[in-house]
Amino acid sequence: MGLKPYLTPGRLDEIVERVAREMASTLKGSNPVLVGVLKGSFAFLADLSRKFDAPHEIDFIQTACYGMRDIPANEVLILRDITSELKGRDVVIVEDIIDRGHTARVLLEHFRTRGAKSIRLCTLLKRKGGAPELKVDFVGEEIGEGFVVGYGMDYKEQYRGLPGLYLLEDG
Numbered sequence: 545m546g547l548k549p550y551l552t553p554g555r556l557d558e559i560v561e562r563v564a565r566e567m568a569s570t571l572k573g574s575n576p577v578l579v580g581v582l583k584g585s586f587a588f589l590a591d592l593s594r595k596f597d598a599p600h601e602i603d604f605i606q607t608a609c610y611g612m613r614d615i616p617a618n619e620v621l622i623l624r625d626i627t628s629e630l631k632g633r634d635v636v637i638v639e640d641i642i643d644r645g646h647t648a649r650v651l652l653e654h655f656r657t658r659g660a661k662s663i664r665l666c667t668l669l670k671r672k673g674g675a676p677e678l679k680v681d682f683v684g685e686e687i688g689e690g691f692v693v694g695y696g697m698d699y700k701e702q703y704r705g706l707p708g709l710y711l712l713e714d715g
Contacts, residue, residue, distance in 0.1 A: 545699070545712055545713065545714065546712075546713040546714075547693070547694075547703075547706075547710040547711070547712065547713070548710060548711040548713050549708060549710055550687075550690075550692060550708070550709045550710055550711050551685070551695075551708055551709040552708050553707045553708050555708075556591075556668075556695060556708065556709065557591070559668070559684040559685055560588065560591045560592055560595055560668075560684070561595050562684075563592060563666065563668075563682050563683075563684050564592055564595035564596045564597070565595075565597075566682055567592075567596055567598075567636065567666065567682055568596055568597050568598045570664075570681070570682075571598065571600075571634055571636070571664075572598065573598075574598075574634040575598075575599045575600060575601070575633075575634075576600050576601070576633065576634040576635060576636050577600070577601045577602070577603055577626075577628050577630060577633055577634070577635050577636070578592070578593060578596070578600055578601070578602050578603070578636050578638050578666075579602075579603050579604065579605055579626055579628075579635060579636065579637050579638060579651075579655075580602065580603070580604045580605075580638045581604075581605055581606075581607060581637065581638065581639050581640070581647065581651065582604050582605065582606040582607075582624070583606065583696070583698070583704070584639075584640035584641070584696050584697045584698065584704075585638050585639055585640045585668070585696060586604075586696050587695045587696035587704075588638065588640055588668045588684075588695065588696060589602065589638045592638065592666075601628060603626040603627060603628040604624070604626065605622065605624060605625055605626050605651065605654075606622070606623040606624035607620055607621060607622055607623065607647050607650070607651070608620070608621045608623050609621075609646065609647055620646050620647050620650040622650075622654065630655060630658040630659060630660040631658065631659035631660070632659065632660075632661050633660055633661055634660070634661055634662045634664070635655050635660045635662065635663045635664070636663075636664045636665075636666050636681075636682075637651050637652070637655070637663065637664070637665050637666065638666045638667075639665065639666065639667040639668070640667070640668050640669065640695075640696055640697050641667060641668065641669040641670070641671065641687070641692060641697065642665070642667045642669070642670045642671065642674060642675055642678065642680060643671045643674050643675070644671075644674055644675055645674065645675025645677075645678040648665055648667075648675070648678055648680075649678065652665070664681040664682065665678070665679070665680045665681050665682070666680075666681060666682035666683075667680055667682070667683055667684065668684040668685070668695075669683075669684060669685055669686070669687045669692065669709075670683045670684075670685075670686050670687070671686070671687055671688075672686045672687065672688050690711040690712070691711065691712040692709055692710070692711060692712070693706065693709070693710050693712050694706030694707070694708055694709045694710045695707065695708065695709050697709070699712055
């Protein structure tokens with residue numbers, strides 16, 4: 545497997561800065577709960593939190609869709625749930641990538657049942673043409689085909705620690 549550079553750490557920093565500004569403008573005065581979807585979003589959420597210039601809380605939820613497979617399953621499991629109280633709160637689900645939107649749809653419904661005032665989706669990457677019916681409020685960048693690793697994202701639990709994003713290539 546080879547790695548082809550996709551987004552440099554500097555470019556990622558610019559993207560995160562822009563998304564944080566958009567979120568701060570939209571959520572001004574609300575003290576939202578930013579819910580990172582583990583494990584892939586941890587690096588993005590950490591940087592986003594540092595650049596988000598407004599009061600906020602952080603929580604995490606862990607789902608499983610890929611596991612050790614190369615392609616995602618249709619079933620989304622919640623392995624670890626959040627601990628924050630969401631009733632009457634603004635919630636932002638922070639994803640690493642939205643492909644087909646299965647995980648995002650499951651989480652939107654999961655948090656609706658908790659009485660959140662509003663639920664927004666934020667993703668670092670959104671697949672072009674993927675989940676067209678899904679409203680994603682904050683998108684870092686659209687991406688074409690390819691399997692992305694680095695900056696928290698993995699392939700079979702490898703490559704999460706790379707500082708930039710790379711496309712995984714056969715060969």
